[in-house]
Amino acid sequence: MKYEDIVHRCFRCGYCKFTGDYIDFNCPSYRKFFFESYSPGGRMWLIRAWLNDEIKNSDRFQEILFSCATCANCMEHCVFTFSDDLVNVFLAAREEMVNQGIIPPAVRDYLKNINISGNPYKEPADERGKWAEGTSVETYDGQDYLLYIGCVGSYDERAKKIARAVGDLLAHAGISFGILGDRETCDGNEVRALGEMGLFQFLAEQNISLFKDLGIQRIITMDPHAFNAFKKDYPGLGGTFEAYHYTQILAPVVASSKIPLKDYRAKVTFHDPCYLGRHNGEYEAPRKILHAIPGLEVIEMDQSKENAFCCGGGGGNFFTDILGGGDESPNRIRVRQAHSTGANIVAVACPQCAKMLDDAIKLEELDDKLEVLDVAEIVMRALDQPT
Amino acid sequence: MIDIASQLAHIVGERFVSNNPEEAFFYARDPGLMPAHKPDYVVVPKTASEIQEILRLASRERIPVVPMGAGMSLTGLVIPLRGGIVIDMKRMNRILEVNEKARYVIVEGGTSHGALKAYLDKHCPRLRHSIPDSPATATVAANVMIHGQGRLTQQYGFNSDMVSGLEVVLPSGEICTIGSCALSPYWFSKGAPLPDLTGLFLGWFGATGIITKVALKLYPRKKMRDVEIFVTDRDDLVPDMVYELTHTEMVEDINIFAQPMPMIFKDNHHITLFITGDTDEELEFKRKMVWNCLDGFIKSKDGGFMSVPPVMKPTLLDMPQRSVSRFADVKKGGGFEYSGPIIPVETYPACTRKVMELGSKYDLAYSAMARVIGRNHAMMFGFAFTFNRADPQMMERTRKALEEGGEFALAAGGVFWKPTIDEQRLALEKMDATTRDLMKMIKENLDPLGIMNPGNWEVV
Structure with a gap:
C-alpha cells in the first residue's frame, strides 16, 4: 500500500480530532460515531492492523474508512x-480496498455511475x-477563462441555481469566460477520494486532453472540489492550468467597486468549504466579498477557517451518505453551530x-430562521435590492 | 442466555455499543508498551444514569468493567486485562457549571482538558486550571484519577489535590456525591471539614467506581506569561537550585529536562521556569527575583540563563505542550513511553544519571524530564524513551529500560506514578502490610464482585 511506511508512526495522541484551540472535536466521523476507531x-x-492481517476487511472497517470526509482537519x-x-x-x-473489490455498495454504485455516465446522477x-x-x-x-461547473452544479436542482448565480455574476463583472456545456465531464475529485485511482486518471486525462x-489555460471553478483536482492533481498528469475558485476572481472585482452593490441588511455566517479552505488555504476571498456588501453583518462561527467543521459531504460522502443520518450527523451539527451565532444566512461557496x-x-426545523445561500447568491441579492 | 450486546444497546443506544473486531482491536491497547487484551464490548454512554445501568448489568452478569478517558496513561491502565466492557467516557463532555467567585468548575467525567481550557479561554478569561502536558484529549477525570500533574502543580500540588468534589457511580450502580456537594449545592471542598472520601476513588484507576462528575479548583489567570531557562551542567546542584527557586514563590511552574539531542543540549540540565504577571512591572519583578535567587550559581560559574530564542518560546509556552507528543516520532516510529515515578527532589541527580545509563545500555533515544510538585515537596521524574513501533526489538529494549528505571526509582525512595500492572505488584509487595490490608478491605467492600478494572490494585 502507498504510504505504508508511515502508518506505524501515529502515536494516537488525538490532536487530530480537535480544533486548534480545542473548543470541540472537529473530526466529522469521530464526532458522529464517537468510537476512537472512527x-x-x-x-x-x-x-x-489490516495490513498485518490482525483484522479483516469487514462492513465495519469499510464504514470506518469511507466515513472519512477527507476534510483535512x-x-x-x-x-x-x-x-x-x-x-x-x-x-x-481505500484504493487497496477498491482494487480488492471489497467496498461499500454505495461507493461501488457511485463509481459505476461515473464510469458509465460521466456523472453520479446517471443523467445524459x-x-x-x-x-x-x-x-x-x-x-x-x-x-479568457473556462467556467467549470462540475457534476453537482450541472445536475442537482439546488446547485443549478448556484451555477446560474455564479454565471450571471461573472458576466455582470465583465469576466470573459465560457462553459463546456455537454462537453464537460466529471473532474474526478471524488472518484480519487473514494480510491478509484485508475478511473480518476482516465477522467483527468480526458479533461486535460x-x-x-x-x-484553455485558465479555469474558474464553481465547486472547490473541482478546484482542488485541477490545482493539485492534474499537474501531475500533465494538466498544468491556472485554476481559480470563482470567489478568487470575484473578490478583487467586488473590492474595486466595479460591481455597484446595494445595501443588503442581513446577518450572515460563512461556512468554509474544506476543499477551498484547509485543502487549498483560501479563507479570505469569500469573506472579502461578503464584507464588501453594504449592510451585511458577517459573524464568525467559533469553528471557522482552519478550524471549520466540515458539512460531512467531502470524501464522496455527499454521494454515498455513509456519514449521514441521525442528529449527530456533521451537517446537522454545523447548522446548529451556524444558528447559534444569531445569523439568518449561512453563506457557502x-x-x-x-x-x-x-x-x-x-x-x-430551522427553515424559518436560517437559509443557506452561496456567496454568489448573496451578491446577486445585493445587486437586486431596491435603491 | 442473555445477549449482553442487546442489553447494552438498550441502555446506551445501538449506535454506541460495539463488539466488532475493529473496536476490540483498538481498545485492547494504549499507545504504550503493555500487552494488548481485547474487550468483549465497547460502549460510549451519554449520562451517569446509563453508567448506573451498565454497572447493574455488569454486576448481575459478573462482567468486568473498565472506564476509559483518552487512554493516555501509556501504562496500560485502561487495557481490559480480563475482557468485559470498556466504557469510553468521552461523550460525557459537558462543562456544567463555573462558580467564578468561588473559583471552581464542575465537568462531566469525559470532559477533556483541552475543552476545559477552551471554555475558560472564551468565557472566563481571568480563570485557569492546572492543565497537564498530556495531549489535549486527556480527560479531567482520568487525570485526577491517576494523580496527574499540570501547570500549577508547583504551586498547588497534584491535580488531584485540586479536586473540590466528585460524583461517582459505585460498582453496585448506586450514585453518590463526595465532598461539600454531598450536603450543599456548592462544590467547594472535596472533604474538609468532613472525612475526605475522595481517597476511596482517586488513584484507584477505576477499580472502586466511575467518576461521572468532577469539580476542579480554578486559579487566577494572569494576563502575561513568559519563560526562562536556567542551564547547568551540575546535576548535583539541581536540587539546590530548585530549592532556591521555590523559595521565591514567584514561579508558576518548574520543569527540568536533560537530553542528548540536539547537540547544544547534551550534558546540560535545563531548568525551565514559567512566570506570570498582570503587568510588565509584576512580570519584571518576578523575573528579577528569580534571577537574583540563582545569582550565586551564576557567580560560581555553575550555571546561567540561556537566551530563549523567539522561535522556541511558543513551543514552551504552549498549553498543553504539543512538543511532548512529538517526542514519539523522534525515531520516525510513533512510540514514546516513560516511567514517571514521584521522587524526592534530592534524588534527581541519581535518576538523571540512570536515564543516561539506560539510554546507552539499551541504545535508545532518551529524555530525562521532571516537574516540581509543590514547593520542592517532590518531583515527577520521567525516564522517557522513544521507540519505533515497527521494530519489535527496540520495543523490547524500551520495555526493559522502563522496568529498570522504575525499579531504580523505587529503590531510591520514589513511588511509582500511574504504575503498570507489574509496578503495582511491586508497590504492593513493598508496601507496609497493614496499609496493603486496608487497601484490600476498601476494594473488597466497594467492589465485592471484583468487576471494576480487575487486575489493578488487586491485593492477592
Missing part, C-alpha cells in the same frame, strides 16, 4: 511531520449545460456544502 488515529492503527492539527500525508494514507487504504451528458439556459452565459470559444485541444446544509436545516 478518528484519524483510529484509522491509522486499524489500517496497520487532521492534517491541520496533527503534531507530527507526516501530517500532510494523513488523508493520503486513508485514500491509499446533453443535460449538463442546461442550467445555463436563459442566462447570458456562453459556450467556451477562446474566452479536451482543455488542451480547446486552448460550494454546491455540496449548500445541499448538505440545506438538508440539515429542514431536519433541524
